[in-house]
Amino acid sequence: xxxxxxxxxxxxxxxxxxxxxxxxxxxxxxxxxxxxxxxxxxxxxxxxxxxxxxxxxxxxxxxxxxxxxxxxxxxxxxxxxxxxxxxxxxxxxxxxxxxxxxxxxxxxxxxxxxxxxxxxxxxxxxxxxxxxxxxxxxxxxxxxxxxxxxxxxxxxxxxxxxxxxxxxxxxxxxxxxxxxxxxxxxxxxxxxxxxxxxxxxxxxxxxxxxxxxxxxxxxxxxxxxxxxxxxxxxxxxxxxxxxxxxxxxxxxxxxxxxxxxxxxxxxxxxxxxxxxxxxxxxxxxxxxxxxxxxxxxxxxxxxxxxxxxxxxxxxxxxxxxxxxxxxxxxxxxxxxxxxxxxxxxxxxxxxxxxxxxxxxxxxxxxxxxxxxxxxxxxxxxxxxxxxxxxxxxxxxxxxxxxxxxxxxxxxxxxxxxxxxxxxxxxxxxxxxxxxxxxxxxxxxxx
Numbered sequence: 001x002x003x004x005x006x007x008x009x010x011x012x013x014x015x016x017x018x019x020x021x022x023x024x025x026x027x028x029x030x031x032x033x034x035x036x037x038x039x040x041x042x043x044x045x046x047x048x049x050x051x052x053x054x055x056x057x058x059x060x061x062x063x064x065x066x067x068x069x070x071x072x073x074x075x076x077x078x079x080x081x082x083x084x085x086x087x088x089x090x091x092x093x094x095x096x097x098x099x100x101x102x103x104x105x106x107x108x109x110x111x112x113x114x115x116x117x118x119x120x121x122x123x124x125x126x127x128x129x130x131x132x133x134x135x136x137x138x139x140x141x142x143x144x145x146x147x148x149x150x151x152x153x154x155x156x157x158x159x160x161x162x163x164x165x166x167x168x169x170x171x172x173x174x175x176x177x178x179x180x181x182x183x184x185x186x187x188x189x190x191x192x193x194x195x196x197x198x199x200x201x202x203x204x205x206x207x208x209x210x211x212x213x214x215x216x217x218x219x220x221x222x223x224x225x226x227x228x229x230x231x232x233x234x235x236x237x238x239x240x241x242x243x244x245x246x247x248x249x250x251x252x253x254x255x256x257x258x259x260x261x262x263x264x265x266x267x268x269x270x271x272x273x274x275x276x277x278x279x280x281x282x283x284x285x286x287x288x289x290x291x292x293x294x295x296x297x298x299x300x301x302x303x304x305x306x307x308x309x310x311x312x313x314x315x316x317x318x319x320x321x322x323x324x325x326x327x328x329x330x331x332x333x334x335x336x337x338x339x340x341x342x343x344x345x346x347x348x349x350x351x352x353x354x355x356x357x358x359x360x361x362x363x364x365x366x367x368x369x370x371x372x373x374x375x376x377x378x379x380x381x382x383x384x385x386x387x388x389x390x391x392x393x394x395x396x397x398x399x400x401x402x403x404x405x406x407x408x409x410x411x412x413x414x415x416x417x418x419x420x421x422x423x424x425x426x427x428x429x430x431x432x433x434x435x436x437x438x439x440x441x442x443x444x445x446x
Contacts (some may be wrong), residue, residue: 001367002278003272004424005321005356008032012021027324027352031160034350036358039337042050049338049346054274055338055383056309061328061347067092070344071393079202079260082172087254087396088261091129097239099396102254103245105233106396111403112300114230117150118404119298122411129412131445135438142166144266147404150261153213156228165209165259172202173431210255213247230254260431262397265322266404268432271439272320273313273409275425276367277419278441283369287312288446303403306410311372313405317387319367322432324352326389330361335356351386352433360384417444 006028034040038054052058061069081090096195104110123172128251138142145166146157146412155162213231220226221235234254238245242351246254277284326349334341341347356364361380362371371377395401419442425435 002365003279004368004426005278005365006427008034010409027433030353032400034353035356037363038359039339041339042126042252046345047346048342049348050339050341051350051353052336053114053350053357054337055354055360058184058354058384058386058390061349061387062386062393066392068329069347072327073327081200082206082260083256084207084253085250086257088257088401096333096391097244098250098390099243100241101159101237102234102305104237105230106400108399110233112232113228114151114400115300115303115403115407116298117154117229118147118407120156120432121146121150122408125408126411128243128426129416129443131443133440134443134446135416136274136418136441136443137267137435137439140270140274141170141267142269143408144263145169145259147266148262151400152233152255153217154229159210161213165206168196168209169203169263171258172199172206206259207252210252211248212261214251214255220249225331230258233387259411261395262401264432268322269313269316269320269401270408271298271407271435272427272433273316274412274418274441275435276312276316276319277409277413278420279424280367283312284413284418287410287413288417292298294410294414299341303406306406308369309410309413310402311369313402314372315367315369318355318385318404319365320427320433321351321355321387323387323389324429324433325350349386354384355385356420357384357427403437415446417446419444 008028008031017130034051034053037051039057040053042049042051053063071089073089073282080090085094087095087102090098121143124146125139128142129139142157145162149155149157149162149165154164157163157166214235217226217231217235221232225280228230235246235251277287277380289310290306294302328347328349329346330341330343330347332343354360356363360383362376388398388401421442422440426438426441428435428436
């Protein structure tokens, strides 16, 4: 089965045309040859950009020498009003300190502790799901946001503040372009960053609401009445090197990225997963049958019975990685496939192109969950699969996301049947990979 993909642009367009296409959708702005190229160079008057699809180069940047390839400030500029100085945009010692405090909350043993909250969010999603023709991206956004608030602050999405954050984030998405103008221009720090007024206002509202939650949790911790959830774990964890903990402002930055990354990316993946089930009824029935083994109580061990469902979710992440591209910047001169790359170049690592690379994957555009049980697929996974990045900067919530995605997909497939009702949606990249006009499916009870 070949699921929908964007139509690549013509090979030759002007710089102005490319920037216009790129700002609208970075996926369709790229030429078809990038699905076969090991590396490509893009030049502007202000910087050079290199897309690296060669697994050896990707490994060099993310795994072998990550300190020599910090995150590019150009990309982070657009998200500054919301994310501040969060772990998503920082580099160097600041980032390492933040990860030392955050990572313990997402260690393997903690996943078992968060599982009941995920289960409750899944039950709520099943109860909330409308019947008939449904735009499932909106429903999955609601479900993923519910997971974040239940696991982070022990409150459901219906909580007054959680509901307000979720509603305001819908507004934020409509005003936030994937790239700010500062991504293309070499601006000094004192020059305004051209953020839209609506974007700054919406980000300020979200951060004020998160501040209320964070300050309230700090008071509970002081009174020794705080629930044992992710927020409490992070706020009470001291940096093992300095003994410092996050102050309120720092915690607000981190919660903002937890909500953005944890809710937006999971919603994207789950939405495409439901489309795949609708397109392949045989796979859908197999997931639904496997989900019967979950039982009716939140037993973490039941996840081990969802092997096929996990493979389906992995395959969805291959075809529709929520974050399609990441950008680094080389700190020193590099030789990349015989090209001399001067310091300050933009190094683009595209999970979208790597996951569909014609020289790496067999039938790269096909949806085939069974590939995850083949020996030949293991090399592809090792060399060209990075839905959560890789190396030291791998997403700290990768394990969390895999449990959440597999569980919610199983619970939804067990309760409902999903069918196509309209033309197949076109993937576009905004904050994450979404459908241009939504994903509409007919939903009926089993």
